Amino acid sequence: MKIATSLVLGKKASPTLVAEAVAIAMLKADITVASSVLLLLTSEFADDPQPAITAAAKAANCTQVFGCSATGIFTEEDWVLDSPAAAVMVFGGDVSIQTAKHHQPDQVLLTISAPNAINSTWLNDGNARYGGVSGDAVGQGPFSVWQNAKGGNTGKVDAYIAGVKLATKASHGFKMLTKPKQIQQTNDFDIALLNNKSPLAALQKAWKIYSKSDAPVPLHLMMAVYADSAEAINHGEFNQTNLISIDEGTGRITLAQPLYVGQFLSWGLRDQMFAEADLLLTTQQLKQELGTNPDFGLLFSCLGRGPFYDGIDHDLKIIAQQLPNMPLIGFYGNGEIANIAGKNQLLPYSAVLSLFAEISTT
Template sequence: MTLSTYRIGTGLARGDEPEPQVAAAAVAAALDRAGLDSAHSVLLLLSSEFARSAHAAVTAAARAAGAVNVQGCTVPGVFTEQDWALDMPAAAALVLGGDLRLGPPADGPALSFATPCAAPAVWLASRPERLGALSTHADGQHGGRVFAHGQLHDSGAVEFGVRGARAVYAVSRGVRMLGGGHRVSGAGELELFALDGHAALGTLQRELPLELRELRQDALHHLFAGVARDAAAAAGGDYRLLPVLRANGDDRSVTLGGRVEVGEHLFWCARQAVAAEGDMRHAAAKAAAAMDGSARFGLVFSCLGRGPYFYGGEDRDLAAIRDRLPGLPLVGAYCAGEIAPVGGQNVLLHNSVVLALFGEGA
């Protein structure tokens, strides 16, 4: 089987209001780019403004595509390889024709969309591999709407696969390590007290660049603790990122956005645009090499904290993917949580970009 005869296209549409014709316009643009009159399947991503009118938008998209197989969700923002849209009603569509279609998950990764309350660890672990995003409102907290086969799902979670293609994926965590790793030697609740037997705050300050050592509150949102079970896991990318919430001068502790355990491996890191862009270019190159020239389209799930908000009005992550894979159809979501396998298990990521490529070889 070859994908070279398949028809694949993407479309992006914006509107002043979250009206059904915006979704229909995105599908129409995708059909035009694919050279199709109708499609077997549609992946539809709607901006969070459509949460209250998602049913009408999905119905309009299905009519425009001539297909009931419309899958997707609402997210804070959407994009394609052509452009991106945030803070406005918008829709991004991927249409598939020929033998390529969306269906029940098979051997490949399960594309997965879920609201925050519908994505517990047991659900994440119920499939060998999941790739996807949290469906939320723009605030990143309240649940959005998910849909499959043209119908809204009140369960808050949907999953499906791409039939007729193999998939590869890569994850960009987008942080720069500030120093070496440490053993957690004192912790309680959200407080980190000691690393290697030394005060946690002192360890952090020693590893910070000079301009950040005063630890002003406005600089803390760039700082994270990377936490792993051991040094080998951290080196392999199997770690969770916890934001630094507060530096406590009285007891020299650091308040983190999650609990750590004594004995875990911890390293300090920072979000920096140059480092994040470089990491994204590395991830795109890794995925492209694994596909060995056979990629025919891609899906991208980007943290709302990356993209244009992070890069000062431009999406350098998207640019990095386009530079490595020029002309490749892409559809993506700006979201409040990204789903991908890390270290052999599906996890909910933040501040990350998940890139999935699909191509020949299913």
């Protein structure tokens, strides 16, 4: 397998730093010409990424350079925040990244998008997708996206990886606090009545039982988990959104997006321990689905996960323990893209892991 990664830090964002990262990865992969390159840069490169992209193309002797800038980037070896850096995965042999126009209908698309380029029509255009959204925690700040060694005006990468078998899945990483209950009354973004009860009262009760205290509900850690049926939620085929505010007087809860009467809703709690356990299970399930040891992997992780818990990226640690020495690359973004129950979803606080095994041509 002619695939390898490298991660290089520097004092400033320069094309030389990027060329060095590509050269190291090429040496590790034992190739002199790459079929394609996945190039991830920190936000210091975002205002003018083209010199860095061109340097990567020259060092790899190819024009198939895809990627983006992001607040944080990583490989299987380490992660970087708040410092100029380049993470590179080079591809040789029969495995390569190709633009989506060449893909077959059943191939899952590698998708990278700037926050302002996301729209529901494109997200669910009939192609199953996996990937992430470049940008900081609130979708602001500098970011850039590129393919074919050029920064794109569309703000999106639509590509696929040829010559491989793929297994991909989202790891949500939260604990369900309540069983699914049917929504009976809404008002725009407000949930007004849930299973004949106040939504806030149900949430407060569930939090009190879980925390064994009278502490206020930590809204920033809560998730609204919803689907068209209770069975879908129980089987992990659900959507999720953030809680924005609560109304102590009416018992209503305001969400980041509107839900509808007849849908089912559960309250979930973001938690580091459960996030780790869920990613461990996800990694094991994907390896089993793939049916062989993966040759490389991609990980798209939320800015609210990884090292943002306690300064250690437990997600990377788990994957390295389960799949030692596997080349891995990814970034921390402000939205993760995965296909769940036949529909592409833009997820918060999740990690989307994709594992690949080369398809033998012999």
